[in-house]
Amino acid sequence: MKALIVDDDRTLADLLSFTLRRAGFETVQAFDAPGAVSTFQQDSYDIILLDVNLPGGNQLQNGFDVCRRIRETSNVPIILLTVRDDEEDIIKGLNLGADDYILKPFSPRQLVARVQTVLRRAKEGQALMPAAFSARDIHFDPNRHEFTRGGAEPVLLTRLESRLMEILFLNANQVLPTATLIDHVWGPGGATPDMLRQLIRRLRQKVESDPGNPQMIQNHPGIGYRFIP
Amino acid sequence: MKALIVDDDRTLADLLSFTLRRAGFETVQAFDAPGAVSTFQQDSYDIILLDVNLPGGNQLQNGFDVCRRIRETSNVPIILLTVRDDEEDIIKGLNLGADDYILKPFSPRQLVARVQTVLRRAKEGQALMPAAFSARDIHFDPNRHEFTRGGAEPVLLTRLESRLMEILFLNANQVLPTATLIDHVWGPGGATPDMLRQLIRRLRQKVESDPGNPQMIQNHPGIGYRFIP
DNA sequence: CGGGGCTGTGACGGCCTTGTGATAAAGCTG
DNA sequence: CAGCTTTATCACAAGGCCGTCACAGCCCCG
Structure with missing residues (x-):
């Protein structure tokens, strides 16, 4: 199982990597939107963890753009990392094809549980999404x-x-x-x-x-x- | 299954489309009363979702007119989208032949559930109790x-x-x-x-x-x- | 004119339903 | 196994739905 982690906060990205590796995943990191897209195109992944609040300018910079670009070519499971205050971000992200979301802050256990839930759902081919x-x-x-x-x-x-x-x-x-x-x-x-x-x-x-x-x-x-x- | 979505709020119309497509429908959108009627006449639909509060002037502009015009030639199921405060709108709409109504705000799953209920009722030849x-x-x-x-x-x-x-x-x-x-x-x-x-x-x-x-x-x-x- | 049947009205009360609290059993975590 | 959460069971009080009864008014008919 291979996971792509996209987050500009390298400390958090490292923590995510560490957690998922303990759970048996291989992990690859990307720290901005262009890097995420190019990394994604170079290899195939089982799941994407994507921070929507990537910093940056005006084009192909934030998490939504990454989400859209990935969805143009793949239906790999995508989990969004968002903060609580932004319900709209969640809806927007889910509409762009993300599979689930996790509110920051979260515990390692929550993360692993979510990831496994999404993977199980994806494997069973039931993309039940607008569940909220x-x-x-x-x-x-x-x-x-x-x-x-x-x-x-x-x-x-x-x-x-x-x-x-x-x-x-x-x-x-x-x-x-x-x-x-x-x-x-x-x-x-x-x-x-x-x-x-x-x-x-x-x-x-x-x-x-x-x-x-x-x-x-x-x-x-x-x-x-x-x-x- | 083909659904016609009539709502002037394009964001909401998009959301409705997205939801129904995920549920296996084809969707077509219209954003005003004349557009709704002409779109309806060009093709056949299994169900109509109709916002009664279409803005506009005085003739053939609001949702009621659309409802009446459609009912002149077809008995396709029509679901009204209304707000809670407007009991009168509901009465008026149902008198004009709408089949059911749903109060805004609603969630995608609620919408799908209601649409399927109405379709089931329509298919069974409305041997069942009317919705209202x-x-x-x-x-x-x-x-x-x-x-x-x-x-x-x-x-x-x-x-x-x-x-x-x-x-x-x-x-x-x-x-x-x-x-x-x-x-x-x-x-x-x-x-x-x-x-x-x-x-x-x-x-x-x-x-x-x-x-x-x-x-x-x-x-x-x-x-x-x-x-x- | 008087009586009988049917209907509207009001009052009363029983009983079912619901809300609430306490407590025990069951399931999960560490 | 200890400890916690979750769920099931039981008992009891309050309230309201709804059934029962009695009575008055009305119409019809003898």
């Missing part, structure tokens, strides 16, 4: 189980919480029957309404600003719940 | 259990109230026998006429402007009730 939900000031990424509200810290959801949030968000503004929710979270008939109530409760505690007066996740007696972004 | 009922200035969405009248606040209906409204609206202007109503709400023989009277009463309290003098839900002695939008 967002509406107004909230944002939810089911792949990494993160729920973000406004500029606040992302909240980590558990597996079941994430699946619940997924179907709620997917059918925003609609009342979803209890059975439908159970089917999607646990599988058909895989749970009792009791368990769903507890799950709803825990999810509210995590995502509602006032869990005592839930605004986003509303109940409709005898029917089910509804999510209002 | 609308007539004159009233609007009923069985998925949300909401009843809206004019520009007023939506009224939340309970489970039984919603089922009753469903069959009433589905057979508007017809006299429905008591037994028919009971069958649909409770299941065959699942209730006494007493219970139906109470339910009718509670529904009237919620949706009639003067519950003392019911206009919409009228009684026909010895037979049943009739719903007049």
